Amino acid sequence: MIKHLAILAPGLLGSSVARAARERGQAGRITVWARRPEVREALRGQPWVDAVAETPIAAVAEASLVVLAAPVDRIIALDQEIAPGLAAGAIVTDVGSVKGPICAAAAQHPRPPGACFIGSHPMAGSEKTGWEHGLSGLFEQRVCFVTPAENTPGAALLLLENFWRALGAKVVVAAPAKHDEIVAHISHLPQAVATSLACTLGNQDGDWRHLAGNGLRDTTRIAAGDATMWVEIFQQNRDAVLQALTRQEEEFSAFRLALERSDWAAIRARLERGKAWRDGFRT
């Protein structure tokens, strides 16, 4: 259990962390801070909020665990601002979708003795955004990456792992760069594929989409994601995503070329390879 949990800039994920920690008795006290005054006002009186701070520094002063729930491009600046004001031994984490740049920058921020930054990335979300839509069960059975640095104290890492597990998540520990390579392939590449497919179809007759079965619906579902959030993710993880996109481009071009050559053995081999991979998903 965390004695004092601080959530900075709670949106969907941050408020879900607070709700889950409160419901599961994992935080003694929960302090939040939000940038906009009207949000701070609205947060007062939420059952998962004990105190609303006026500044980030004030929010973290006595916290043993700080969660930076801001969008991915504002996490570094927020960590820089709060790092000197942390309590000794405090752990700071975030919920950003990219970890390399954030963890590298955070390692340069001066902190009090024993305080440290360890990245987190809970693979949970919703088409909805905003703290109002947070859910205490959002992390149940979902993967949560925890990305320590080489010099992260073992006790701090264990505490953060146990916190996410207590919220229901399946914790996966990976170095920040490995995390970014993995999510470039399993999350950011599918987004680029779904967006491109939606764009290709968007260039055709708009009524065609209403004739489609569930296949097109499923294959393009994530194309409806928030554009601003995804631009930030692609900015932050550009290099790893570029590699994943290049690999996909090669696979797709090879499929097209096989079709052009009427090479049915090659088409069959690709269909079977894709099926074997997809059938290997745990249900």
Place this chain on the structure above:
Amino acid sequence: MIKHLAILAPGLLGSSVARAARERGQAGRITVWARRPEVREALRGQPWVDAVAETPIAAVAEASLVVLAAPVDRIIALDQEIAPGLAAGAIVTDVGSVKGPICAAAAQHPRPPGACFIGSHPMAGSEKTGWEHGLSGLFEQRVCFVTPAENTPGAALLLLENFWRALGAKVVVAAPAKHDEIVAHISHLPQAVATSLACTLGNQDGDWRHLAGNGLRDTTRIAAGDATMWVEIFQQNRDAVLQALTRQEEEFSAFRLALERSDWAAIRARLERGKAWRDGFRT
């Protein structure tokens, strides 16, 4: 209501047509034929089967509507075999995913007076195959293309449209070539995209898939489809699919190039364009 319905080579779709027609009182008598003797034996006694014929010709002799439910690469040969043995005025249709080659070939088969072929393509299916898995509700609220030729009698077209509507389908009438262009984009292209994405990920660490959220799961779901069925579809609709694949390749390459150039305005425009298209789906 159809006086006498014949279903040739019933699999998932064919048996679903028979079940739906029986349940909704749309067929007076239902005769089936299957190629394998053990399947013919198993079909005897099904509540949606009144008679099992030993040959295709015997099955269609007295039928007013014949449904060729064979795989897409065997429909033409089956139609050629039964066409001369049809009753006068009989309508033949199929349930194949590609319509141009089938409708063109069927137009050349000699038939008795008033008999005709009109293609059908119900956009319904299942990961399962085989007549045992047919469902009487399979066509409810699903699109069913009906693809007449220029000289198709209006009364025959209307009868076929009404038959599919009575089974719960939303009927869309289109020329065979237009149908093939549409499904190349809304069905066959998504299959090639999902298969290629699955292949790209299959080249990486196999454990990564277990870390993915629902996005990757949805985007690749149809990659688990039957390889044999899809090879036949790609063979039959090669030219239209090739055009759709080329368009997708251009969109995806442009996305990759924008990322390579860190052209965030272009990335944002693509994300927004894809989102606008996907948000336009009727729920």
